[in-house]
Amino acid sequence: MQVHAQRFYTAGPSDIAGLEAAVADGTIPPDRIVAIIGKTEGNGGTNDFTRELATVALAQLFARHTGETRAEIEDRVVLSFSGGTEGVTAPHMLVLWQSGEALAEPAADKRLAMAVGYTRAFSAAETGYSAMVEETARVVRELMAQARIEAPEDVHLVQVKGAIPAYAPEEADAAIAAGRPLRSDMVHSRGASALGVGVALGEVDAARVTDDAICRDWSLHSGVASTSAKPGLQRSEIVLFGNSRWWDGDLRIAHGVMQDIIDLPAIRGVLDALDLPCPDGQLAPESGDRLIGVFAKSDADYRHRIRGRRHTMITDDDISDMRYSRCVVAAQLAGVTGETAIYVSTRAEHHGPPGGGPVAMIARCA
Template sequence: MKCSVTRVPINSPSDVLTLKEYVDQAVIHPGEVIAVLGKTEGNGCVNDFTRGYAVRSVQDFFAGYIGEKAKHISYVMSGGTEGILSPHLAVVSRNPVSEHLKYDRKSLAIGVAKTPEFLPEEIGRLTQVEQVAAAVKRAIYEAGITDNADVHFVQVKCPLLTTEHLRDASSRSVTVVTEDTYKSMGYSRGASALGVAIALEEIAAADLKEADICQDWEQYSFVASTSAGSELNYCEVIVFGNSDCAEGPFYIDHDVMKDSIDADVLRKLLAKHEEDEWVQVLAKAEADPTGYVRNRRHTMLNDSDINHTRHARAVVGGVLASVCGDPMIYVSGGAEHQGPAGGGPVAVIFKRGMKS
C-alpha cells in the first residue's frame, strides 16, 4: 500500500470548496480516501454540532464521486479551534497499487476499524475498553503493521452520553457511569485510550479495573488520541504507523509532551527529521489535573465560563504552532489516559526529501 495525508483548509463546517479543488487537481482521489480527520470551530463540548455537520458535508461530497462507498470512510471531527488553531481537514488516502518506491526506512501505514454500537450503560466502562482494544488490533492488522513499536498515533472518535441516553437507561433501570453529560466525554475518552493501551500492550488488561477509568492516571497510552462527540454511538479507530508493507515517501514519528508547554518535544522531532518536510502535526492537550504547571498554579480547572479542555487546546495549539510555524495543525483536548497526567502524545507525519 501507499498512504498519504493531505491537509485541506475549510472556511466553515460545511465548506468543501478547497476539497473540490484538490480533487479536480488530482491531489486527492476520492476512491482512495479511507479517513478524514478534521478540526471544526465549535466549542468541542456536548452541544458542539459542528462535528456532525462537517461529517455530513464531507460524506455527501465524497458520495457525489463514489456513491455508497462514502459511508465506509472513517470520519473523525474534533471540535474546538480555540486560540490560533485553524479549522481544516486532513484527508487520509491509501493506494493499494504499488509504485515500487522502496526506501531504507518503513513507510506510513494506516488502518481503520469500527467498534459495535454501545448501549448508554457501556460508555466509559470496561466494555468500551475491550471493544476499542479489539478494534485497534484489527486496524493494526489491516495496516500491515507487525510490531507495536511501529504504531505512532491512534485516533479514536468515541460517543458520549446525552439526555436521551440517560432517559433510555433510566427507563430500563440500568446505571450509567455518570449522569453529567460533559463528564461522560472524559469517561468515554479515557476508556477508549485505555483500550488503545491494552491493544498495544502498554498496560495489562488483567490489571485494569473499571474503577481505574479516569481515576488511576498512572495507566495510560503513549500514542492514543481520543475525541468524544454526540454524532456517533460507536468508536471510529484510525491507526497511524510505519510498515515494511507500505511504500511511498510518507512516514510518522512521535513523542510525548510532559506538560502543556513542553515545546521541546516537537522541536526535537522536527530536528530529528530535518532533512524531510513535515506534513501534519497531531497532538493531545490536557489541563494538568493537579492544578499546576511546572510548580505554577493555573486556573483552567476552576473556570465556570470556559471548559478546561478549551483552555488546553488553545495553550497547546499556540505552543506547537509557534514551533512548526503553522496553526493549521490537529490539536484535540481532553487527554485522559493519553500520555502522563497534564501531558499528551505528539506525532508528526513527514514526507521524505531528496536526501532520503
C-alpha cells in the same frame, strides 16, 4: 500500498471547495479516501454543531462523486472533526487516501502505514466500562495486523472517535439501582477508548484496567492514543497510523509524550525523529513545508499546578479550561513548526501523564 495526504485550509465548517476541486481534476480519487481529520471553529463541547456541519458537507460531496449514501460513506470513511480553533489554530482538514498494492517484499525503510476500522456497537451500559476497553483493544490489534505493522513501537497515533450510544431513562434508573451507573458520556468514552489503545499496544497492563480504574487511576495511560467522543455514536471509529516496511511512499510518522502543556523538548524530539531539526528555534520554511499533519492532546492539569506553580485554567469561570489548554498547546506547536494547521484535541483522560499528552507528526521524507 501507499498513503497519500493533502491538507486543505477552510473558510468555514462547511467549506469543501478545495477538496471538491481536487476530486474534480482527478488529483484525489474519492473512492480511495479512507479518512478525513480536521479542526472546526466551534467550542469543542457537546453542543458544537460545526463538526456535524463539516460532516454533512463532506457526505454531500461523496454523494455527488461516488453516488454513496451517507450510511455507506460512514461505513468506509472515518470523518473525524474536532471543534475549537482558539488562538493561532487554522481551521483545516487533512484528507488521507490510499493507492497501489502491498509490497511483495519488505523495503529497507519504513513508511507511513494506516488502517481504518470500527468496533461493534456498544450499549449504554457498556460505554466507559471494561467491555469498551477490551473491544477497542481487539480492533486496534486487528488494524495493526491489517496494516502489517510488526511491532507496537511502530504505532505512533491511534485516532479514536468513541461511541456514546443513546439510552432510555429507564435504562439509567435500572443501572443506578444495580449499583452500576451509566457512563455513557464523553469523559468515560474517551478514557476507556484510550485505555483500550494502551492495552492493545502493551503500554498498559490489562490486569490493572478494572471498571474502577477507568477515569480514576491516572497512572494508566497511552502515549499514542488520541480519543474524542460523539454523542449518539453507536460504535467507535478508529484510524491507526504507524510505520511499516511493507508500505511505499514518502511519508513517515513519529510521536512523543508531553509531560505537561509547555513541554517543548518533547515536541522537538518528534521533529528530530523525522529529521526536521530546528536549531534556530523554529523550522525553516523549506523544512516546515515537509510537515503534513500535526496532532496533539491537551488538558489543564487537574492538580492546578504546572511544574509546581499554580495555574487558574480550571478556576477561571470566564473561559473554559478546554479552550485555554488547546490554545497553549497549539501555540507551542505553531511556534516551533511555523505551521498553524494544528490538530489539538482537548480532554486527555488516560492520554499521557496528568496535565500532559501525546503529540504526533506526519512528514514527507527528505
